[in-house]
Amino acid sequence: MNESNYWKNKWSDRPLEPANNFAKRAYELIKTRSYKSLLDLGCGDGRDSIYFSNKGIKVTALDFSESGINKLKNQNSKIDCIFEDIKNINLGENSFDVIYAHLSLHYFDDETTGKIFDNLFRILRKGGLIFIKCKSVDDVLCGQGEKVGENMWKKGYTRHFFTKEYMTENLKKFKIIKVRKTSSIYHEYKSAFIEAVATK
Numbered sequence: 446m447n448e449s450n451y452w453k454n455k456w457s458d459r460p461l462e463p464a465n466n467f468a469k470r471a472y473e474l475i476k477t478r479s480y481k482s483l484l485d486l487g488c489g490d491g492r493d494s495i496y497f498s499n500k501g502i503k504v505t506a507l508d509f510s511e512s513g514i515n516k517l518k519n520q521n522s523k524i525d526c527i528f529e530d531i532k533n534i535n536l537g538e539n540s541f542d543v544i545y546a547h548l549s550l551h552y553f554d555d556e557t558t559g560k561i562f563d564n565l566f567r568i569l570r571k572g573g574l575i576f577i578k579c580k581s582v583d584d585v586l587c588g589q590g591e592k593v594g595e596n597m598w599k600k601g602y603t604r605h606f607f608t609k610e611y612m613t614e615n616l617k618k619f620k621i622i623k624v625r626k627t628s629s630i631y632h633e634y635k636s637a638f639i640e641a642v643a644t645k
């Protein structure tokens with residue numbers, strides 16, 4: 446099964462869950478500035494897109510999962526939905542005040558990850574904010590399944606587990622505000638993450 450097939454129908458029969466705490470914490474910073482537009486990368490069924498939209502932000506939600514994008518379209522007509530692969534995003538330069546990526550940038554090899562982060566730098570408006578959360582090498586799933594690269598493991602689908610250094614290296618074009626390790630229960634597992642906030 447390729448990676449997009451794994452996600453294709455994933456969101457159809459799941460109830461919509463409340464917004465992630467990462468989105469709520471991001472909003473605490475977003476609301477202190479006069480930001481109007483936000484790109485939710487790998488939005489899934491849009492639990493965080495809907496949260497930001499309800500706060501009055503113009504949200505564009507992007508995912509390559511048909512079930513996620515269709516479910517979101519049926520629930521909220523104010524959000525612009527884009528059915529696209531993160532690797533192929535072709536949005537305008539300086540076009541978003543905020544880019545938000547919750548668990549959607551830890552699927553790619555080093556070269557692709559570097560290209561994606563550079564493209565996000567191009568898309569973010571000067572003075573804008575980017576929020577990224579990825580699984581970390583301390584996560585219980587790191588080391589499980591088939592090893593497919595440095596810190597990359599395939600179990601169902603491929604995950605690229607981040608270190609603080611790897612996040613920092615990929616954000617080299619941005620001005621980093623914070624990169625930190627966190628842990629919390631995610632889908633019943635105690636999970637470990639790297640979270641980053643940066644500006645352009």
Ligand SMILES: C[S@@+](CC[C@H](N)C(=O)[O-])C[C@H]1O[C@@H](n2cnc3c(N)ncnc32)[C@H](O)[C@@H]1O
Nearest residue numbers: 452487488489508509510529530531547548549
């Ligand atoms: C763990 S889910 C997170 C969904 C959502 N951000 C949330 O927190 O509820 C990862 C999402 O990333 C999407 N995704 C993974 N690889 C992608 C790619 N190459 N292009 C677009 N979306 C991708 C999947 O379809 C899935 O919806």
